[in-house]
Amino acid sequence: MKILELKNISKSFGAIHALENVDLDISQGEALGLMGDNGAGKSTLMKIVAGNFSPTNGEIFVEGKKTSFSNPLDSRNHGIEIVYQDLKLCNNLTASANVFLGREINSGFGFFSRLKHTAMNDRAAELFGELKSETRPNDLVERMSGGQRQAVALARTRLSDPKLVLLDEPTAAISIRQVAGVLTRIKQLKETGHAVILVSHRMLDVFECCDRVAVLRRGNKIADKPIAKTSPEEVTGLITGALETA
């Protein structure tokens, strides 16, 4: 079943056309690699799906139902989780506080509710363990290495059981060992019937764990092929413009 379908999505920032009539879909158990040059519009597309931007034009369908996201919570409630390219971490807060930001565990209701610090720290520690990260829940994010910061952002996507996970260059700042961890995680997600969109500049990663690759160039989707029917050379050509379409 198609988890997400984008039809004719366009997005302009003033005079800049970041996206023009992009169609994209992804099904259960599928991993899609989204590639393209700097400024091609990859992050913009991810932010539209995550509810950060509303598209200037076009339609979004989640599991066949037409939807629009007015904010990131909407998108989350539809089962979509994202790791942003710039991670969106608060340096002044602890790892655990960052993981749970916007969906803290509370006891009580409304004004009389109270944060359950221990429950959140314990859960965060579990998540870091699963991610094989040495991050401790009570450490301040400002005192963390790039990889630990990425682990914090990744842990957020595991708080719920999402249908679709968007990863915007999740391997840009991490060590080889941790890259392997992220790729394994993507494969696990696929096997358990989740869908993943991986935005990456690393050809190897995309060819290792994705089933399909789509290429954006200057806001247009110029290719969308099964991995089996393409090659790193072809995709490189598509990204750089040496090949027009495929």
Added chain:
Amino acid sequence: MFSYNRLLFLIDHLIWGILIVVFVFFIFQSEHFLTERNISNILAAAAVLGVLVAGQTFVLISGNFDLSTESTLGLAALVGVWLIVPAGTPTNGGGIFMNPYLSIILTLSMGALIGYAIGCLITVGNMHNFIVTLAALLIIRGLMLAFTEGAPVSGFNNPSADVFYWLGHEKAFKVPGFGNIFVAVLATGLIYFICHLILKHHKFGRELYAIGGNRDAAEALGINVNRRIRQVYMLSGILAALAGWMLAGRVVSIQPNLGETFIFTVFAGAVIGGVSLQGGRGTMLGALGGVLLLSTIDRGLNLMQVSVFWIKVIQGSIILVAMLIDAQRVRLQELSNIATSEKKL
């Protein structure tokens, strides 16, 4: 063993050490310092300042400023008293003789409304918080002066108004060694406790730290940042009005310049207490330390009969020293980060 973390911990709690040193210094300087009457006075002065600092702490943590609270305090005191005193000539009341409970509700609502208006101008009007609150500071003060034509408002011999003056005036109980504890002091203590709970243990507080730390991230994670900022200014307005109500009970008549230049002391208290002007950092406990230190120094210098001019110089210097310590804190933090990452290599 030397460790940056231990040093950072010390700096974070330095305020309490300084408070003790300053306290002991004044005990030796003036025989009147360690008297019940004086301690009681320090606490009463700290109460009003403390309420303003509490509001400012919330605003600062969210990465904003509120310069207008000294004017809101003045206006609230003026309007509150004007509402309850009997009709007469402007210099002797000239009020509207309202039920004092109603006047309290109206006064606090006015503070909320002022804060809400400021919050809307900043979030909806997309204006800079410094300019908006500076304009509000001037406008509200101007309104006070225009309203009274520069004359004070008084009329305190009105028995039905006792409930209004209760907050600032009434002694709650006597503690040996500390003298009379005013209701105002208890109220401020309660406010600090509640504010502490909100900042530390409530989602609202957590979100304010997030907004002050990385507004963009807070927004991306679904926090309604603009709504929170409006709420913070509303809270600041309510607390400023409450401080005005409190102060009204401690003065004989409301001068139209009541509270003028108080905002400098408010910022000094917050900053000395470790609340960052950059947003995202600070605790109620620290702010409380800042408030107590400033009130103690103010009273102590008064008792030593230091001239008011020098008191200003000293206050300015304290702010500089506090900022200097804070700057070292940031440097130490970086050094300690390097130390931790080197240990890992």
